[in-house]
Amino acid sequence: MIVPAAxxxxxxxxxxxxxxxxxxxxxxxxxxxxFPDQRQLLPWLTIVGSLCALIMVLGARPAVGFGGMFLLDGYAVVFKTICLATVIMTALMSEQFRNLIRMRQGEYYSLLMLSLVGMLLIASAGDLMVLYLGLELMALPIYALVGLHKQGRWTSEAAVKYFLTGGFASALLLFGMSLLYGLTGTTDISQIAEAISVRQLAGNSAMLAALGLCLVGCCFKVAVAPxxxxxxxxxxxxxxxITAFMSVAPKAAGFALFGRIFFFGLPHLHDHWGPILAVLALLTMAVGNITALCQRNLKRMLxxxxxxxxxxxVLGLLAGTAEGMAATMTYLVIYLFMNLGAFAILMLLTSADGSGDTLDDCKGLATRHPLAAAMMLVFLFSLTGIPPTGGFIGKFYLLKAAFMAGYTLTVVGAVLFSAISAYFYLRVIRYMYMNDPVQQTGLVASSGMYATLVLCLLGVLGTGIFPGSLLNWTVALLAGL
Amino acid sequence: MSIPLLSTLIFFPIVGGLSLLAVPRHQTGTIRLMALIISLIELLLTIPLIVLFDKSTHAMQFRELHPWISALNINYSLGIDGISILFLVLTALIIVLSILVSWEAVSEKVQEFFIAMLLLEGAMMGVFCALDFFLFYVFWETMLIPMFLIIGIWGGPNRIYATVKFFLYTLVGSLLMLVGIILLYQNGGHTFDVLKLAGQPYSPHLQLVLFWAFFAAFAVKVPMWPVHTWLPDAHTEAPTAGSVILAGVLIKMGAYGFLRFSLPILPIASQKMLMPMLILSVIAIVYGAVICLAQTDLKRLIAYSSVSHMGFVTLGLFALNQRGVEGSILQMINHGLVTGALFLAVGMIYERTHSREISFYGGLASTMPVFAGFFMLFTLAAVGLPGTNGFIGEFLILLGGFECQPWLAVVASSGLILGAWYMLWLYQRVFFNEVKTSMQGLAQLNLREILILSPMVILILWIGLFPNGLLSFMHVSVSHLLEQVHGSGLVQTSVISGLTMHP
Structure with a gap:
């Protein structure tokens, strides 16, 4: 009889x-x-829970758990902070949407939490298995969340589409991971990197296939063109x-996945994936910015x-340097504030049935609600990358990292696409400030919404005017200090 | 210095502007008054600067240095020399006048307007004080936001087209400069400090690349031909205050950028690119002037005359000699005053008639004699009549030009003749000829308007008669700059120091 060890x-x-x-x-x-009568406690429980987790993460000492499968390093801390902060703000904003999700509040918040656990696992994964586990745990609840609003015109289509492409991407990624395991004989990410270097697998054609599959899988997850x-x-x-949440937290988790595989696992193959990513990054900026030019629906534009x-x-990631990785992480922190802020204003504009999210609906917002318009102005200029907002600092750091790594032409391209993007962000400002309002009704915002907006505004301006501490934080955490 | 004067200059209007948020929106009178008081205090704040400024050194004065983003070696570094000090005073003055001229003209979104004006003032002050390239860029781009709003919200009928064009032109140029800044950082010892970046032995090829990267930003702002096309639209469609700020300060920043960054950091490229720059300048002078002759819109004519006048400025700059550069700095101040004054005057008449068409006017001299007198003086200053400030600036620039490239200077001189033609012809069409019925019964200038125009008259005559008052600020700094460009050795002593004219 075997006595289990204590x-x-x-x-x-x-x-x-x-x-x-x-x-x-x-x-x-x-x-x-x-306790169906106590439903108003749900968002607060979510917020308090996430806040406690956030404090624990920020206060944690670097640690390795489960034989290297779970890493609580600085890299993980940054990504976990981004995801936790996104969920806190999403929960704050959800109050505004109470009517929409009235029937399924319990599911809504618990799915949000479970997806969050998946993201935290990705950020901490030291092993391909954990990575994949986290990825699926993150993705499955989100598929359900997307389809939550059954009466919506497009929600079912969106949910099915997301499920199919997401599943396809996961399969490709898993195939790539299995090839990596076959070639190196381990699923531990640091040992994979070591094996590639020791056994000189960098030029191996099966290795390149594994690289390609992982790349495509990751690109799907963070929505890099094509x-x-x-x-x-x-x-x-x-x-x-949910769109606001999806555009930040799973994207950040996707970059955590990207970094864990490529930056930590395949640094010796940087000669291969660096240039490919440079081309993909340019393509992504081109597709994103040029297509956004002709959108009249704000949600689709965002x-x-x-x-x-x-x-x-991706510009920071493709540099393959610690500075580049820090730049990407910094950018995601800033992106969290500016993108959630823009979506929050969009939520104010939209009515309960989800209509009212076209450019015409924000006509004359400066007259209807000067404060909301002014905040949107800051978020949009930040998304454009104009100082003194955080968006500029983030973009500058990325450009600098990519430039220092030798991707000069990519940087010039990025800069030009950034100028193109100004046009459609400015168009929203034009509609808000330079047109007369069509509707005269005021906007109603819940207190949670106000809290989110204020947090986002402080975040965007704070990271823009005093970026030093944020930059030092990411750099120091990444260096493992 | 225990009091950080320059930081106060930058942040006082910003904090003041934000404090306007505390005033309820409908109390427009209070908002206007507060904005005026803040801008007046700002103007007073420049007085200690002038008094304490040491004219005998080229070193940066009133230095402030604090680490800002230590991870990237970026500092909050401020300082001024003889080149930048005058622009600070000009900016403060122009803002006061712009606020005064918007007193009645701006009636919608009043709170936003004055906040935008004051934020813009702070950012412009920052541009002229920054000695860290990154900090400079931050202020340089920040300016775009309030300016975009000022043109787009309170401008004329075609304002949206104009403001988007202005924003995109400037942004593309600036972003290319940003790449240049990163390239410079990489090759200049990982610093953004302008003083450390200057005088390093960059290879000629690198210098050329950087020169064109910086050119993209500065030439758009000046604007030099052929990237000037945003200017007529923006100047024409902007509200009066916006036109005055654009003409008075904003477009000077392009030339200031050449002076502060391109010339000292990239001396070899600046010398190599001397000919193309001079030719572009001369094209701008002649082209701008010829286009002026064909204009039917008052503001548009003055806008194109700016293209021509800024051509003189860049001509003087790239003559790369003491007279040319000093003339060009002086001419920037002059142009700010004169064109600013012209836009102010046009704004006043527009408030009465709501027409910018030249053909709408006629015989204004008999119905508004005081106004005609003011306008006459501004016209003569724009033409460059001796005794007004315009003469000194253009004369110095042409002297410098003759020393450098005589033939180009000859062609440039034709700009003066064309200038006299279009300005005097404009004056004739608007103020003389038979009195149109629509000109009857227009209100005379009120006290506020006379108060706005009077300081311009005083400054135009004062600089015209005693230019040394301003030139003495820049002698040492300009000769130091030219030393940096030409390498040590070629230092020309200022001939102009004795040149003052007495009527």
């Missing part, structure tokens, strides 16, 4: 935030089921609050704009 409970210390969130998710379902086709339809079809921003964020 369990060393200290191994769970690094994953305490994840465990907490799983617990919160279960409590959320229970609360919804058994693998972005699902983005506009899904973003437009999903409830706006969807294409988020495609373009994935292109900018």
């Amino acid at each position: 369990i060393d409970w200290s191994v769970i210390v690094p994953i305490l935030p994840e465990l907490l969130l799983v617990g919160v998710a279960i409590v959320l379902i229970g609360l919804d089921l058994f 693998f972005h086709f699902w983005t506009p339809d899904v973003y437009e079809g999903a409830p706006t609050v 969807a294409y704009s988020s495609v373009a921003h994935a292109g900018y964020a």
